[in-house]
Amino acid sequence: xRTLGVLMVSxxxxxxxxxxxxxxxxxxxxxxxxxAGTSFAFDGPPAPMPPExxxxxxxxxxxxxxxxxxESIRVDGQLDEAVYAAVPSMSDFVQQEPHERTAxxxxxxxxxxxxxDNVYVVARCWESQPDRMIVNEMxxxxxxxxxxxxxxxxxxxxxxxxxxxxxxxxxxGGRMDGQGADERQYSGDWNPxxxxxxxxxxxxxxxxxxxxxxxLRYRPGG
Numbered sequence: 001x002r003t004l005g006v007l008m009v010s011x012x013x014x015x016x017x018x019x020x021x022x023x024x025x026x027x028x029x030x031x032x033x034x035x036a037g038t039s040f041a042f043d044g045p046p047a048p049m050p051p052e053x054x055x056x057x058x059x060x061x062x063x064x065x066x067x068x069x070x071e072s073i074r075v076d077g078q079l080d081e082a083v084y085a086a087v088p089s090m091s092d093f094v095q096q097e098p099h100e101r102t103a104x105x106x107x108x109x110x111x112x113x114x115x116x117d118n119v120y121v122v123a124r125c126w127e128s129q130p131d132r133m134i135v136n137e138m139x140x141x142x143x144x145x146x147x148x149x150x151x152x153x154x155x156x157x158x159x160x161x162x163x164x165x166x167x168x169x170x171x172x173g174g175r176m177d178g179q180g181a182d183e184r185q186y187s188g189d190w191n192p193x194x195x196x197x198x199x200x201x202x203x204x205x206x207x208x209x210x211x212x213x214x215x216l217r218y219r220p221g222g
Contacts, residue, residue: 002093002108002125002151042159053112054090060101064090066112066119073113075208077199079124087111089124108151118195118210121153125171127204135171141188145174151207154180157218165190165216171205173198192216 045057089109107126168176192215
């Protein structure tokens with residue numbers, strides 16, 4: 001199972017065209033660094049400069065740069081648009097379980113894009129033993145999905161390190177989505193509108209997900 005821990009990652013997402021839904025100010029941590037051009041301080045290394053999309057520091061903290069799309073992509077799981085060759089992927093992830101912070105045993109490549117309406121999370125998941133994959137659930141929000149071969153991503157949209165929205169996808173397109181509150185409580189009642197497609201390649205499987213900004217809640221402003 002693969003999890004892109006955006007809950008632990010500072011994402012610089014300079015969205016154009018309006019603010020999000022207004023919410024009460026969350027409890028915030030004490031970020032140690034700030035980046036020019038952002039309206040908030042974030043806890044992580046300086047933002048990567050183009051064409052780089054990910055920066056790491058000696059403490060293992062990560063800052064990711066989301067790339068604005070100049071042309072739309074088809075959410076079909078094929079990863080055949082030119083942007084995938086033009087924009088480098090993020091990789092070299094580490095384990096959370098069973099051996100925390102050690103290198104992942106399977107390669108995963110991730111892209112993070114956005115346009116005026118959506119944020120896109122795309123992954124190419126390599127499998128050294130595809131014949132051992134277990135993928136047998138398509139019912140939305142069914143807990144069996146988490147026992148399948150899955151890719152997950154988490155957005156801490158208020159950047160408070162306590163609350164999040166969580167997306168899980170298995171290799172045949174089954175999905176779970178829900179909200180995490182106060183670092184521990186999970187609710188699967190949240191069912192936003194978002195677009196998803198999966199595909200296959202010789203070395204594994206792919207995920208393309210488009211989450212509309214209007215399906216999310218976040219602070220007003222850029």
